[in-house]
Amino acid sequence: MQNPKEKMDVSQSILSLIFIISIGVISFLVIHPFILGFSWASMIVISTWPLMLKIQKFLGGKRSLAVAIMIIILLLLFIIPVFFLVNSLIATSIPLIHWFSSNNLEFPELVWLQDIPLIGKKIFISYQDLLSGDGGELIREVRPYMGRTTEFIILQAKNCGLFVIHLMLMLFFSVLLYWNGEKISKSIRHFACRLSSKNGDAIIFLAVQAVRAVALGVAVTALIQAILSGIGLLVSGVPYWALLMIIIVFSCLVQLGPLPILIPSIIWLYWNNNTTWGTILLIWSCLVFILDHILRPFFIRMGADLPILLILSGVIGGLLAFGIIGLFIGPVVLVIFYRLIISWIYGISIASILNNTSLK
Incomplete structure (x- = not known):
C-alpha cells in the first residue's frame, strides 16, 4: 500500500502556496485605500447598532428611514464639526502666515526682563546683544524660508482632503453595514x-x-x-x-x-x-x-x-x-x-x- 504522502506533488504544492499568497497580497493592495474608512464605519455601526434598532422599531420597522436618520446623525457628529474645524484653522492661520511672510519680522524688546530680580538685567543685556549682533543675522537667514509656509499649507490641505475622503468612505460603508x-x-x-x-x-x-x-x-x-x-x-x-x-x-x-x-x-x-x-x-x-x-x-x-x-x-x-x-x-x-x-x-x-x- 502506497503512502499518500508519496503521491503529493511538491512543486504543485509550492506553486499553489505562492499563488494563494500572491492573490492575498494583491487583494490587500486593492482594498488598502478603503481599510481605514471601513474600520471606522465598523466601529461606529457596532457602537450605534442598538440605537438604530430602536429607531427602526419606532418607525414601524422601516429600515430605510432608520438608516437615513442614522446617517444624518453621523453627519451632525462628524462631518459638520470637521468642516468647521478646517475653516477655523484656515481663518486663524491666515494672519499668522502674513506675519511670517512679511519683511517686518522683528524680535520683541522684552523690556520686562529687567524687572526679574538678580538675573533680569544680565538676561536683558545678553538678549539686546543678540539682537544687535547675531540676532539681525538670524533674521536675515530666516526670511528666505518664510515663503515656504505656502508649501506647508498645501501639504496640510492635501492631508485634510484625504481625511475628508476617508470620512465620505466611512459614511458610505456605514450605509451598507446598517442596511445588511x-x-x-x-x-x-x-x-x-x-x-x-x-x-x-x-x-x-x-x-x-x-x-x-x-x-x-x-x-x-x-x-x-x-x-x-x-x-x-x-x-x-x-x-x-x-x-x-x-x-x-x-x-x-x-x-x-x-x-x-x-x-x-x-x-x-x-x-x-x-x-x-x-x-x-x-x-x-x-x-x-x-x-x-x-x-x-x-x-x-x-x-x-x-x-x-x-x-x-x-x-x-x-x-x-x-x-x-x-x-x-x-x-x-x-x-x-x-x-x-x-x-x-x-x-x-x-x-x-x-x-x-x-x-x-
Whole structure:
C-alpha cells in the first residue's frame, strides 16, 4: 500500500502556496485605500447598532428611514464639526502666515526682563546683544524660508482632503453595514466559529462589548466634556471657543482631559484682568473634571461588564500604537487576550466565563 504522502506533488504544492499568497497580497493592495474608512464605519455601526434598532422599531420597522436618520446623525457628529474645524484653522492661520511672510519680522524688546530680580538685567543685556549682533543675522537667514509656509499649507490641505475622503468612505460603508447588519454579523460569526468552534462566538461577543464600552465610556464622555467646556469658554468670553472645544474633544479622547485647554484659558482671563469670569471658569472646570471620573466608569459599565483599567489601558496603548483607530483596536485586543488567559488558567471556555459573570 502506497503512502499518500508519496503521491503529493511538491512543486504543485509550492506553486499553489505562492499563488494563494500572491492573490492575498494583491487583494490587500486593492482594498488598502478603503481599510481605514471601513474600520471606522465598523466601529461606529457596532457602537450605534442598538440605537438604530430602536429607531427602526419606532418607525414601524422601516429600515430605510432608520438608516437615513442614522446617517444624518453621523453627519451632525462628524462631518459638520470637521468642516468647521478646517475653516477655523484656515481663518486663524491666515494672519499668522502674513506675519511670517512679511519683511517686518522683528524680535520683541522684552523690556520686562529687567524687572526679574538678580538675573533680569544680565538676561536683558545678553538678549539686546543678540539682537544687535547675531540676532539681525538670524533674521536675515530666516526670511528666505518664510515663503515656504505656502508649501506647508498645501501639504496640510492635501492631508485634510484625504481625511475628508476617508470620512465620505466611512459614511458610505456605514450605509451598507446598517442596511445588511444581520447578514454581515452572521457571516462574521460563522467565520469565527470556523476558526474556533469552542470560543469563536464568545470572542465576537467580547469584541462587540469592548467597542461599545469604548464608544460609551470614552467617546461619549469626551463629547459631553467638550460641550460643557465649550459652554464655559463661550460664557466667560474666551476667543476661538469653538475651535478650543473641538481640540478638547481630541484631548479627552487621548485621555488628557479638558484641563490642558481650560487652564491656559483661565490664566488668559486673569492676565487680562477678567478675574470674575476667570474664577467662574475655574469653578466650572473643576466640575467638568470631576464629572469625567463619574461618567466614564458609569458609561463603560453600561457598554460592558469589563475591567475599567483594562479598557483605559487599551485605549491609551492603542492610540500610541495605531493612531486614532487604535482607540477601538487596543481595548478589543486586550479584552480578548484577557479572557483567553482566564479561560486557559481555569481550563474552561470563554462562553462559560461569560455565563458565570452574567450570573454574578
